[in-house]
Every structure is written in C-alpha cells, then in structure tokens.
Amino acid sequence: MEAGGNEISRLSEEVLASILSRTSPPDAGRCAAVSRAFLAAADSDVVWSCFLPRDLPRLAEGVLPHAPLSKKGLFRCLSDQPALLPGNLSMWLDKKTGAMCYMLSARSKHISWGETIDYWERIKLGSDEIQANNSFCEAAQLRGVWWLLIRGEIHSTMLSPNSKYAAYMVFKLADEFFNLDFPFQEASTSVGGIDDSTRQVCLQAYIEDGDAEDVMLPRKRADGWMEVELGEFYNGEGCDSEVSVCLKETEGGVWKTGLIVWGIEIRTKK
Structure with missing residues (x-):
C-alpha cells in the first residue's frame, strides 16, 4: 500500500479527510493503518469535527485538561468516560x-417524598465507586x-438527532430490602407527552418460575451496579420536546424499602 504508484498516494490529504469524515469513528481508526497518507488524514481536525456533536453542552469546570485538545483528543476524552455538567448531569x-x-443523577430527578428523611435519604458513595465512573458522589x-x-x-x-435511545435506571439493593419484587413496577418513556413504550419491570429480580414473561429484569454492570431498561424512544431530526422517563408502583399498597438509586442513563441503542 505504500508503493509510490498506488492510487491512494495520489490523493491529497484534504480529499482523504473528506472521505473519512463520511465514515464513522471506528472506521477512521481502522483506515489509519492503511497508509501514512490515511494516518495523517485520520488524525486531522477536519475528520473529527464531523464526528463531534455540533452543539456540545457546557461542561463543568475542570473536566477537560488545561492544554487545548485536538478534535480527536476531545472525542476520545468524552467517549472514554463521562464528563460532569452543571445541574447534576453527566454526558459522554x-x-x-x-x-x-x-x-441524570438521583438529585436531578423527581422522586416522590424524596426530600422527606422518613422516606428517602441521600447517601455518600465510596471513593472507589466515584473514581470508577467519574460521576456523582x-x-x-x-x-x-x-x-x-x-x-x-x-x-x-440535548440528544443527538436521528438516534434511537433507551433509558436505564442504575441502582443497587441495600443489605435489607423487601417488596420490590411484587407488585411489579411500571416503567415508561414519553416524548412530548406521548408514550413511546410502557413495560413491567422487577427491581428485586426474584420471580417464581412462569411469572417472568414480558417482565424486564435487571442485569449486573461491570462497575458493580445493577441496571434495568425502562423504555426506548426515537429522537428524530428537529425534535423539540421533553423526554420523560418514569418508574412507579402506586397500586399495590405494600411497604417497600432497600432501593438505592444512583441515576438514570439515557444512551443510544442499536
């Protein structure tokens, strides 16, 4: 591929950068191994400016290094780990x-009776948990x-257009918990007040055989927390609406305890 007469060597870096900007971040990385010409184009700000969102939200102070980053460096920084934003949010x-x-952090969400100490309390996370996720404390x-x-x-x-998203609640169960397995919780997502999906979930993940059909169960994450999918939605081009994610159980009339909520993640779904 490095022979002087090959067709790639005849293309300018500007042309190669224009080609790569129409691919994807993983494709640009793979193309960088093709030749020195592709490597130079694949590292250029022209290419990575196309992969970065047009309107990045304002980041919290101190999130980025003081030295200016290249567009590729900025993309890697924001894709390797979450960046804190003002207002109890993080983004990646x-x-x-x-x-x-x-x-969305636990403090940024609406939790019924969430400010009443008899029902909910704020707890500090360990330093290892905070460092592992570069997120809320x-x-x-x-x-x-x-x-x-x-x-x-x-x-x-705030979301990327023409993208399919899913919402996940990130949580743990305390040492003592009960009545989070029945009745099942109801989860829903809506865009502009119109429900996109409604489903049953079971946070306690203890269900008798035969009772789990059509019920979404949690899974354990690499960071030690649990997550359960609450619903999905499509964010179309030019969409200008509030996206709402809800988890509730208000009809069973049973006393529930032991749920630890870290936040709600809204991330793309293939």
Missing part, C-alpha cells in the same frame, strides 16, 4: 457514532414508602 459520547448520552436510598414514583426528564435538543 458513544464511541461508534459520536451520539450524546447522559446520566451520592445516591438516594429508599428507607420506606407505600408507593414509589421516580421520574427523570431531559430535553430532546
């Missing part, structure tokens, strides 16, 4: 598409309620 970029993904722990209602909202303009 999808490595494959560059789409913006978010986590606290979570909300359920002391006990008769009915559960957790809702998070984000404006669609």
